[in-house]
Amino acid sequence: NAGVTQTPKFQVLKTGQSMTLQCAQDMNHEYMSWYRQDPGMGLRLIHYSVGAGITDQGEVPNGYNVSRSTTEDFPLRLLSAAPSQTSVYFCASSDRSSGDYGYTFGSGTRLTVV
Amino acid sequence: RKEVEQDPGPFNVPEGATVAFNCTYSNSASQSFFWYRQDCRKEPKLLMSVYSSGNEDGRFTAQLNRASQYISLLIRDSKLSDSATYLCVVEGSSNTGKLIFGQGTTLQVKP
Numbered sequence: 001n002a003g004v005t006q007t008p009k010f011q012v013l014k015t016g017q018s019m020t021l022q023c024a025q026d027m028n029h030e031y032m033s034w035y036r037q038d039p040g041m042g043l044r045l046i047h048y049s050v051g052a053g054i055t056d057q058g059e060v061p062n063g064y065n066v067s068r069s070t071t072e073d074f075p076l077r078l079l080s081a082a083p084s085q086t087s088v089y090f091c092a093s094s095d096r097s098s099g100d101y102g103y104t105f106g107s108g109t110r111l112t113v114v
Numbered sequence: 115r116k117e118v119e120q121d122p123g124p125f126n127v128p129e130g131a132t133v134a135f136n137c138t139y140s141n142s143a144s145q146s147f148f149w150y151r152q153d154c155r156k157e158p159k160l161l162m163s164v165y166s167s168g169n170e171d172g173r174f175t176a177q178l179n180r181a182s183q184y185i186s187l188l189i190r191d192s193k194l195s196d197s198a199t200y201l202c203v204v205e206g207s208s209n210t211g212k213l214i215f216g217q218g219t220t221l222q223v224k225p
Binding site: 040058104 | 146148156157158159160163201210211212213214215216218
């Protein structure tokens with residue numbers, strides 16, 4: 001099991017560019033989420049999904065899109081990058097069927113928008 | 115008021131000390147509670163889930179007080195390797211999958 005895999009690990013974008021952060025898990029987890037972590041702010045939920053074909057907005061969804069066409073993949077799209085989106089992005093997944101609702105996190109993508 | 119509040123610390127303790135972290139949450143309908151550990155520039159890792167009856171895992175003990183909307187984590191016999199940021203995490207009501215994170219409490223264990 002690879003767990004939760006995020007790519008790329010580092011990215012520099014110019015303002016206005018678009019890109020997709022990839023997230024894949026091989027644990028057949030139903031729930032997946034995207035968070036951003038900024039200094040002094042803690043982790044904040046961007047979008048989440050409770051299963052393939054189902055997504056919903058979290059606390060800070062503006063400027064981001066998601067889709068969940070398969071159980072394994074949950075990509076995060078930045079539509080038009082802004083310096084305020086400079087952050088560390090974490091993807092996470094959870095197996096609800098086990099009764100333990102803890103999330104497993106990927107190693108993160110460090111994004112800088114210049 | 116933040117949904118999940120923690121004392122950010124830092125807590126500086128000597129090896130072998132016992133240290134306690136506290137956390138309060140605002141949504142009384144919250145159903146699931148966790149403590150995560152995050153090392154510098156790394157991803158959060160689940161330390162333990164918190165159950166109503168309280169639970170223990172080695173040197174770590176977690177307690178939940180639903181009436182006071184309060185969660186605690188006790189670390190006994192602190193090790194240098196316990197130095198990290200500890201995140202209090204609460205899931206919203208109705209099995210939403212939405213985790214709300216506290217800002218974290220930083221622990222530094224010194225020799």
